[in-house]
Amino acid sequence: MTGADSLAVWLRVRGEAAWDQAPCLKRELPEVDGFRAWCEGPVRLRDSGRAERLLRAYALARADAVRGARLDFALLSGWQREVLGGQAPFRSGDAYAKDGRERYALTAHTGADFAACLREATTSDLPLAARAARAYLDVAFFHPFVDGNARAALLTLAHVLAREGVVLPEVGPLQVTRYADDAAGAADLAQLVGVLNRRR
DSSP states (O other): OOOSOHHHHHHHHHTTSOGGGOOOOOOOOOSSOHHHHHIIIIIHHHOHHHHHHHHHHHHHHHHHHHTTOOOSHHHHHHHHHHHHTSOOOOOSSOEEETTTTEEEOOOTTHHHHHHHHHHHHHHOOSOHHHHHHHHHHHHHHHOOSSSOHHHHHHHHHHHHHHTTTOOOSOOGGGOSOOOTTOHHHHHHHHHHHHHHHTOO
16 A cells, blocks of 8 residues: 555645636536436446435535535535435544555544635635536545545535536546546546536
8 A cells, every 4th residue: 555645645736736727617407417317327227225325415415505505524424424324424544545556644634624625615716617626526535434435526526516506417427536646637627527517
């Protein structure tokens, strides 16, 4: 397993990525809700219980967006309890991903850093596509939960978009492996959000 702290790497990369180049998004609702379609399609084919839990979590995330709830760990934990069917506390030690190639250290300030990053998803002046993509990657690389972080990241992206009336007609292409040290890839995720937004 790697000795480097990939979370520290991400926090550096996060400040270097070309977020301001992200496209503007259309606020027109698509005919198909991509998150729901993903749950009802490939997720349900794999595991119907998993699909139902994700749909319940998505309903919560959308409702929280409508009411303008503060995006913080407590909110994510509520969604994650639905996703996992049980408690979802913040991890209590270092986390690993990609067969141990990335390590996300836990320090005395990890929780506060995560809270600050989540706040920026709704307070930054960056384009919405950038804020949603960056929030997705924040969840992926802070890796706050013992399990289900990829699902939590996708729910977070959907929530950030829904706060401003945006629903993507497709979410499958978002789910590719991302690396903490890839600033170009981070900016490309924001571009991909824009591409998906234009599909109808």
